[in-house]
Amino acid sequence: MSENRQRRRVVIAGGGTAGWMMAAAIARTMGATVDLTLVESEAIGTIGVGESTIPPLVNFNRILGIAEPEFMRAAQATFKLGILFDNWKYDGDSYFHSFGLSGKDHWSAGFQHFWLRARAEGYPHSYDEYCLELVAGLQGKFAHLPEDRMNYAYHVDATLYGRFLRKLAEADGAKRVEGKIQTVELDGESGNIAALLLDGERRVEGDMFVDCTGFRGLLIDGALHAGFEDWGHWLPNDSAVALQSKHQGPPMPYTRAIAHDAGWQWRIPLQHRMGAGIVYSSRYLSRDAALDRLLSSLGEPLVEPIDIKFKGGVRRNQWVRNCVAVGLAGGFVEPLEATTVHLIQRAILRFIRLMPNGRVSERDAIEFNEQQRRDIEQIRDFVILHYKATERRDSPFWRHVAAMPIPDSLQQKIELFRETGRVFRKNEELFGENSWVQVMMGQGIEPQSWHPIAEKLSADELERFMEGLRESAARTAATLPDHQAYVARYCGAQAPQAA
Numbered sequence: 001m002s003e004n005r006q007r008r009r010v011v012i013a014g015g016g017t018a019g020w021m022m023a024a025a026i027a028r029t030m031g032a033t034v035d036l037t038l039v040e041s042e043a044i045g046t047i048g049v050g051e052s053t054i055p056p057l058v059n060f061n062r063i064l065g066i067a068e069p070e071f072m073r074a075a076q077a078t079f080k081l082g083i084l085f086d087n088w089k090y091d092g093d094s095y096f097h098s099f100g101l102s103g104k105d106h107w108s109a110g111f112q113h114f115w116l117r118a119r120a121e122g123y124p125h126s127y128d129e130y131c132l133e134l135v136a137g138l139q140g141k142f143a144h145l146p147e148d149r150m151n152y153a154y155h156v157d158a159t160l161y162g163r164f165l166r167k168l169a170e171a172d173g174a175k176r177v178e179g180k181i182q183t184v185e186l187d188g189e190s191g192n193i194a195a196l197l198l199d200g201e202r203r204v205e206g207d208m209f210v211d212c213t214g215f216r217g218l219l220i221d222g223a224l225h226a227g228f229e230d231w232g233h234w235l236p237n238d239s240a241v242a243l244q245s246k247h248q249g250p251p252m253p254y255t256r257a258i259a260h261d262a263g264w265q266w267r268i269p270l271q272h273r274m275g276a277g278i279v280y281s282s283r284y285l286s287r288d289a290a291l292d293r294l295l296s297s298l299g300e301p302l303v304e305p306i307d308i309k310f311k312g313g314v315r316r317n318q319w320v321r322n323c324v325a326v327g328l329a330g331g332f333v334e335p336l337e338a339t340t341v342h343l344i345q346r347a348i349l350r351f352i353r354l355m356p357n358g359r360v361s362e363r364d365a366i367e368f369n370e371q372q373r374r375d376i377e378q379i380r381d382f383v384i385l386h387y388k389a390t391e392r393r394d395s396p397f398w399r400h401v402a403a404m405p406i407p408d409s410l411q412q413k414i415e416l417f418r419e420t421g422r423v424f425r426k427n428e429e430l431f432g433e434n435s436w437v438q439v440m441m442g443q444g445i446e447p448q449s450w451h452p453i454a455e456k457l458s459a460d461e462l463e464r465f466m467e468g469l470r471e472s473a474a475r476t477a478a479t480l481p482d483h484q485a486y487v488a489r490y491c492g493a494q495a496p497q498a499a
Contacts, residue, residue: 007035008356011206013181013196013219015040017158018327018344019212020165021060025348027172028064030355036174039181039196039204051268051275052080052255052338053153054430055099060345064168069491074164075156076271078487079253081137083337087259088443090391095442096254097337099151100133102434103469109451112437113421116447117454118466125470127441131434132473137254141480142487153338155255155268155275177204181213184223192322192360193219208356211325215332220315220325227316234384234406235312236397237263237334241291242277242308243301253483257336261285261395264336265294271487273302279334284397310334312380318372319365324351331376336386339379342430346375378429381410382439389414389443414445421447 010026012019015038023038030036061071071077082098089095103111115127128134133151136142144150170176179198187194195205211219220226232238251269258265263280278294291305314331318324325331326347333339350371354364387401388410416422417440423433457465480486 007033008208009035009206010037010208010210011196011204012036012038012210012212014038014212014214014329015162015166015176016212016214016327017162017341018329019210020162020169021341021344022210022212022326022348022351023169023174024064024165024172025060025352027169027174029352032173036169037177037204037206038169038174039177039179039198041178041180043180051156051158051270052083052266052335053156053341054338055151055153056342056345056430057153060349063349066168071161071164072154072271072487072491075154075161076273077154077156077161077491078251078269078271079142079483080153080155080255081133081142081150081253083255083257084138085257085259085386085442088257088264088386088390088392091259091394095438096128096134096138097435097438097442098131098134098137099153100131100434101151102127102134102437103130103466105433106453109453110421110423110433110437112441112447113450113454114457114462114465116421116450118462121459121462123463123466125466127438129470130466130473131438132476135473135477136480137252139477139480140250140252140483141477142253142483143480145476152253155251155270157270157272157275158341177202181218184219186223190321193223207322208360209323210351211323211329212327214328215310217315217325217329219323220318220320220329224320224323226318226320226325228311229313229316230311231313231333231380232311234380234404235334235387236281236283236400237279237312238310239282239287239290240277240279240308240310240334241287241294241305242275243294243298243305244273244303245276245298245301247274248298250482250484251487255338259392260293262290262397265297266335279336281397284395284400314373314376317365317369318347319368321365322360324368326351330372333376333380333383336383337379337431339383339430343372343376343379347372374427375430377407377409378426378431381407381413382431382436384410385414385439386443389440389445391444414440417447418445419448421450 012022019038026036082096084096086094105111181196183197185195185197193209195203197203209219256267262285265278268275276298278290280290310332312333315325318330327344354368384406388406392398423436425432
């Protein structure tokens with residue numbers, strides 16, 4: 001009994017991707033030091049459409065000791081080397097935001113400075129040709145390379161991934177309780193959450209509570225009134241329709257984000273099907289028109305469409321008293337750059353680092369909130385960039401986002417790059433220099449100058465330098481196998497059904 005009283009009782013409210021990622025990480029990391037319970041109801045659906053991820057998920061799975069082929073079989077996953085953006089700069093244009101590095105940097109300046117000087121002297125090749133992940137992605141190729149020289153992420157079936165993590169968590173000691181949360185009981189003296197009251201007059205007590213109840217924020221906002229900061233003035237999209245369809249071709253190692261006159265559509269290729277959807281602003285497009293547009297580009301769906309209403313924004317605090325909000329309960333930025341699962345992952349690892357040993361420290365909560373806030377604000381700025389930096393003026397939606405004021409932090413990044421070609425990564429922010437360069441140039445921002453270090457090479461030296469890097473990327477990509485064939489060999493994937 002004394003051992004049980006010493007164990008911290010952690011209660012996770014809600015399952016889905018967020019809940020089971022949290023449960024699997026705590027159970028695997030903390031083991032018998034915690035008494036871990038997850039409460040969810042089969043009667044309450046989960047969003048379950050966040051199927052495109054970014055490279056940090058590779059490390060998250062490694063931390064949990066997950067064998068990659070096993071995970072990919074279970075989640076019907078494919079590899080992802082980046083995102084192909086269609087129609088963003090203007091209708092008919094495309095660019096690729098890859099996970100890789102372009103060319104070779106100097107410690108004083110990024111590769112873009114050398115490319116800018118070479119282009120000014122008539123060198124004809126695109127910036128795209130210096131990134132292996134980008135070249136391989138567009139060719140539909142993939143393989144693991146020695147020394148992790150290929151940066152990649154996954155396309156996953158979020159529902160299947162959640163089930164896979166549930167098995168891991170339960171094997172490591174997590175307990176699942178089926179039931180709907182009727183009331184959140186607060187301690188009258190401290191104001192902390194004392195218990196969750198479930199249907200059937202059941203009571204689940206805890207020391208720490210994790211709110212994974214989605215947009216509702218049943219604990220963090222419904223009980224503790226954390227408040228919400230709405231970013232709709234920067235991110236006007238508020239609706240989505242998601243569905244599943246058969247493949248329209250072989251599954252490529254990238255996500256497609258296709259802009260339209262009131263938002264954008266996604267295409268996410270899994271092993272067994274394609275995830276698809278449309279994101280839009282209800283101010284500029286009706287739900288029926290959005291669905292018609294989606295169906296006309298896909299054909300017959302495999303399941304009934306799922307309607308999603310959302311607000312871009314963040315809880316004013318994501319850790320309040322003895323409750324931490326994770327996933328959609330903590331905040332949301334539309335999944336244009338596939339950051340939803342990443343924000344879940346960051347919150348999980350940060351919470352485990354700050355896990356209380358005894359009473360909750362207010363300093364821990366402050367630190368968690370500051371770091372979570374910084375993460376989501378940096379992602380917010382990166383997503384706003386796609387709307388603000390564009391030549392599109394062909395609809396009321398695009399004219400609105402072109403004219404809207406933007407955060408000072410983003411304005412500084414844009415103007416610094418426009419004037420000097422420079423990008424600085426601050427405070428461990430998610431997106432590195434090359435990500436900002438690829439998207440800013442892809443969206444039409446052209447630097448007016450370059451770093452003087454690029455003048456150090458003679459014209460002949462510069463051409464040899466550029467050609468060597470370009471040919472290296474092309475040679476390596478040429479040796480890589482077809483992505484679909486590689487996935488099939490690597491994890492025993494079955495051939496996908498075509499439409």
